[in-house]
Amino acid sequence: MSGPLLTVDDLRVTFPTRTGEVQAVRGVSFTLGRERLGIVGESGSGKSQTGRAIMGLTPGHAKITASKLEFDGIDLLRVTPKQRRNLRGKRIGMILQDPKYSLNPVMTIGKQIIETLLAHEKLSRSQARNRALEMLEAVQIRDPERVFGLYPNEVSGGMGQRVMIAMMLICGPEMLIADEPTSALDVTVQLDVLSILDKLVAERGMGLVFISHDLRLVSSFCDRVIVMYAGRIVEELPSADLAQAKHPYTQGLLNCLPTIGTDRHPLPVLERKAEWLA
Amino acid sequence: MKMGKMTDRTALSVRDMVVTFDEYVALDKVSVDVATGESFGIVGESGSGKSTLLRAVAGLNRFEEGTLTVDGRNYKSHGRTKEFYRTVQMVFQDPYGSLHPRQTVDRLLLEPLVIHGFDNIDARIARALDEVGLGAGFRFRYSHQLSGGQRQRIAIARALILEPKILLLDEPTSALDASIQAEILNLLEQARKDRNLTFVMVSHDLGVISHMCERVAVMKNGQIVETVPVEALEKRAFSADYTRQLLVASEGFRRG
Ligand SMILES: Nc1ncnc2c1ncn2[C@@H]1O[C@H](COP(=O)(O)OP(=O)(O)OP(=O)(O)O)[C@@H](O)[C@H]1O
Ligand SMILES: Nc1ncnc2c1ncn2[C@@H]1O[C@H](COP(=O)(O)OP(=O)(O)OP(=O)(O)O)[C@@H](O)[C@H]1O
Ligand SMILES: [Mg+2]
Ligand SMILES: [Mg+2]
Numbered sequence: 037m038s039g040p041l042l043t044v045d046d047l048r049v050t051f052p053t054r055t056g057e058v059q060a061v062r063g064v065s066f067t068l069g070r071e072r073l074g075i076v077g078e079s080g081s082g083k084s085q086t087g088r089a090i091m092g093l094t095p096g097h098a099k100i101t102a103s104k105l106e107f108d109g110i111d112l113l114r115v116t117p118k119q120r121r122n123l124r125g126k127r128i129g130m131i132l133q134d135p136k137y138s139l140n141p142v143m144t145i146g147k148q149i150i151e152t153l154l155a156h157e158k159l160s161r162s163q164a165r166n167r168a169l170e171m172l173e174a175v176q177i178r179d180p181e182r183v184f185g186l187y188p189n190e191v192s193g194g195m196g197q198r199v200m201i202a203m204m205l206i207c208g209p210e211m212l213i214a215d216e217p218t219s220a221l222d223v224t225v226q227l228d229v230l231s232i233l234d235k236l237v238a239e240r241g242m243g244l245v246f247i248s249h250d251l252r253l254v255s256s257f258c259d260r261v262i263v264m265y266a267g268r269i270v271e272e273l274p275s276a277d278l279a280q281a282k283h284p285y286t287q288g289l290l291n292c293l294p295t296i297g298t299d300r301h302p303l304p305v306l307e308r309k310a311e312w313l314a
Numbered sequence: 315m316k317m318g319k320m321t322d323r324t325a326l327s328v329r330d331m332v333v334t335f336d337e338y339v340a341l342d343k344v345s346v347d348v349a350t351g352e353s354f355g356i357v358g359e360s361g362s363g364k365s366t367l368l369r370a371v372a373g374l375n376r377f378e379e380g381t382l383t384v385d386g387r388n389y390k391s392h393g394r395t396k397e398f399y400r401t402v403q404m405v406f407q408d409p410y411g412s413l414h415p416r417q418t419v420d421r422l423l424l425e426p427l428v429i430h431g432f433d434n435i436d437a438r439i440a441r442a443l444d445e446v447g448l449g450a451g452f453r454f455r456y457s458h459q460l461s462g463g464q465r466q467r468i469a470i471a472r473a474l475i476l477e478p479k480i481l482l483l484d485e486p487t488s489a490l491d492a493s494i495q496a497e498i499l500n501l502l503e504q505a506r507k508d509r510n511l512t513f514v515m516v517s518h519d520l521g522v523i524s525h526m527c528e529r530v531a532v533m534k535n536g537q538i539v540e541t542v543p544v545e546a547l548e549k550r551a552f553s554a555d556y557t558r559q560l561l562v563a564s565e566g567f568r569r570g
Pocket of ligand 3: 084085215462
């Protein structure tokens with residue numbers, strides 16, 4: 037493969053609000069190959085809005101500009117709605133941060149998975165049902181048969197996230213943007229889910245953008261990490277070099293985690309400097 | 315020694331609680347006693363019933379069997395008085411579902427204050443926002459205009475603003491980056507110290523649990539399999555396999 041899968045150059049997303057403009061993303065640039073790229077950053081720093089802009093899921097009233105926003109040679113700022121629909125789900129997938137609310141509330145989990153399956157593959161109903169159950173099992177859902185028949189509001193937080201991941205497995209996209217896909221999962225299940233994503237990258241050559249606020253997790257899982265602060269990238273580094281992070285925000289993050297066996301009350305907090313906004 | 319407090323005054327007592335959804339038993343005779351001023355942690359695998367337990371206490375799920383005593387009063391499976399919500403507030407795992415998307419932050423914080431007849435409303439809202447690290451600029455935003463972590467912080471502000479005695483916290487910081495998490499945890503600790511609050515806190519982060527709590531219960535398949543002082547986490551003095559797995563897994567991802 038020549039060239040990157042995704043090129044983002046000087047991406048900006050701005051919202052008009054009652055109290056003035058909110059510049060959610062202020063000039064973000066990066067490229068993605070068939071690799072695991074982590075995006076970490078402060079709450080509200082523009083991680084989700086970056087992912088949504090790539091997916092074409094920015095709310096209509098917002099303003100998006102970029103000098104380049106390209107997926108496999110396709111200009112994402114100029115695609116027609118039809119091209120967009122074809123890309124979405126088939127070639128590019130996104131796991132949204134609010135998994136339960138991206139599912140259809142009035143359709144059972146099983147039915148939704150089957151519909152997604154049938155849109156991608158020619159299968160009989162019973163084959164599709166078996167495959168759906170397998171998918172739920174693959175993401176470590178304990179009793180797939182029961183969960184199959186539940187509505188989204190009847191599953192736990194962690195189950196909702198895994199259902200979304202199961203749907204993505206079916207679609208088998210070339211690029212996946214996963215927005216906090218494991219934040220509601222306990223660590224044991226989290227690791228299983230990461231192994232699944234890891235396999236998709238290693239075996240199918242998928243490009244993965246892994247958005248998370250969890251620096252420790254991202255650095256142990258991704259190849260490269262981008263650190264965002266207030267709508268900008270303040271640092272980009274190979275995961276292995278995290279300990280050598282230069283930006284005070286990144287350094288500070290590592291220091292304020294509570295850990296077992298340390299007794300620091302109150303926890304150290306970051307002193308945010310005005311110049312970080314520059 | 316901390317458990318001795320329980321005889322002084324119990325904030326929350328759950329006895330043999332059973333919750334079922336159709337045939338499925340989500341809580342299977344769960345008993346918990348939390349002393350006034352104690353911070354009690356709950357961990358356990360996804361789907362083990364942690365949220366169901368908090369929701370049943372808050373009157374959002376029915377319970378089929380068992381008893382519930384909160385701040386000296388007995389409560390039935392359903393129906394909670396205004397007084398109950400003055401005493402007990404809950405922060406939900408899911409900030410998307412718990413905040414009405416078409417309401418401004420101001421409205422979301424104002425409503426509970428008005429319902430419970432508070433004074434100095436304006437100052438209380440401003441302070442609550444400030445405490446969770448969201449400035450005045452967020453006050454007239456709609457909740458759908460906020461990021462995930464910002465919503466979670468509004469949910470925390472809304473629970474604290476009523477100055478309850480007992481806080482039920484369901485993964486309160488799992489959507490937050492470490493820096494904001496540290497600020498929120500400090501805020502919660504300070505509030506607990508100042509007002510002798512009682513916490514029941516669900517988290518899958520053992521670091522957070524050991525930092526915030528005195529005891530921790532481990533849940534599995536709708537049951538509490540063990541309850542230990544948090545020091546046991548450090549000393550690895552616990553018996554449930556699941557607790558051990560959690561500890562190992564909390565060290566990060568290993569390829570292989
Ligand atoms: N519809 C909107 N109108 C106005 N501002 C918005 C809107 N949607 C998002 N924002 C703002 O854009 C900024 C970036 O939001 P984004 O959701 O990308 O943050 P994030 O980095 O994903 O944070 P988190 O870790 O908390 O999810 C935030 O300050 C948010 O308040
Ligand atoms: N309304 C409902 N209808 C049917 N089943 C339900 C309902 N609410 C919860 N359950 C089931 O009860 C079980 C426990 O769910 P609960 O939300 O308490 O789990 P949890 O321990 O909080 O998990 P997580 O860590 O993933 O949030 C799950 O199997 C869930 O599917
Ligand atoms: Mg986000
Ligand atoms: Mg839960």
